Amino acid sequence: MLVPVRSVFQLLVEDIVVEVVRKPVRQVRLSVRAPHGQLRVTVPLRTTEATIREVVLRKQAWIRHHQTAMLQRPPVPELRYETGETHYYQGQAWRLCVLEQVGRPHVRLAPAEATLYLVVPVGATSAQRAQVLARWRRTQLQAQVPGLLAKWEPVVGAQAADWGIKQMRTRWGTCSIRARRIWLSLELSQWPLSCLEYVLVHELTHLHERLHSKRFWALVGQAMPNWQTPHLHLKHGSLAALA
Template identity: 55%
Template sequence: MPLTTIAGLEIDLVRKRMRSLRLTVYAGGRIRVAVPLNTPVAAVEQFIAARHAWIEKHQQQFATREPQPSLQYTSGEQHPYQSRSYELVVETGRAHVTLDEAARQIRLRVPTDSTLAQREAVMAAFYRQQLKQLVPELLLKWEPVVGRQAATWGVKQMRTRWGTCNIGARRIWLNLELMKRPLPCLEYVVVHELTHLHERLHNARFWSLMDQFMPDWRTHKAELNRIHLAPGTPADAD
């Protein structure tokens, strides 16, 4: 997409059918601004100029984030589980994963001729199972605090978000990668998405509610902000 220089910054400017302007800063520093079709250029310039400091702040945050390691799913690799590092031990057999807390090992059992993609899929299924066991208890804990209930929830691999909320359906999605992060980070995303059932936007009211429901949310958000999910990761849960 051609870049446009606005307010001294190179911008991916997208005009589409929408109600309000939306700004996103991506890993690597790329800036994307989506605006309603007939928005005057002057209004776009004013919008970006007013958020110049915010843009610089998030570009700096991305510059300090840790990239996700490239894994081959072979014995001896270190794999995260709830922020702790475990040695991967690959064994031959029917596809299965066992967590050995005492030995700090994850035992991955796969057929001899398994491919990298197949080993990765078995590990992903393990993380999904573990996360799905945790979420119901967290919803029981936090829904009364937030004062809203999710009608349904799910887990999926997301390249650009830690979580999302479909407000109309009252459905929340949680990123499979959260099983690799500290438990309080998972709780932060659960509370974040439930709070969207009060307030759709990331505005002053939303963050004030977050202060009320989870006063230490900034600590957990900062922990997640250290990690690159993928090239193009925005700054937060949605």
């Protein structure tokens, strides 16, 4: 019998609505998703409904804690990519100035003015402006990461075989232990450099220890003694408070 490569369905466990994703993974993973605290449980393909319910009930306190914390966060203003908006880069607030002109779209920072210039073709839509800024953010991260890996891999004592950047809504980074590949969230470009360094150290440490065990956090602390500050910024902080 053929097994579907991926399936998505919902369960109600007590009063918790669960989005279940069955896909070719090796272990169960829970995530509380922004902005409304939706619970997603990703499970191996042959995981039974009874097992999923058991996991959710066992993790109920953790789930409710994270859902409550997420709902208490101040709402993030919707960006329209118009002049006058506040955008963040490396933990600093920048006033956006959109310039419509002929030529190659690009982004330019003017530190003396605390202004981020977004140069786009005449008539560019909000989505097109967002794409230009996202490409610029990706390019900045791609330029930064090799040097940071060269700095932190010897400290952690682990080396990534590959790394990449992608849009992630619920995680700052992931690590494929088998492939020794690290993925970083594009959103990290908005946060202070210390946050990017912390996520790199965190994911490199997973090459030593798969789980978030006592040993894992001890290894993180050994490599980066001040890890808790950026960890808490990313977990509970806001860019507006840091800028």
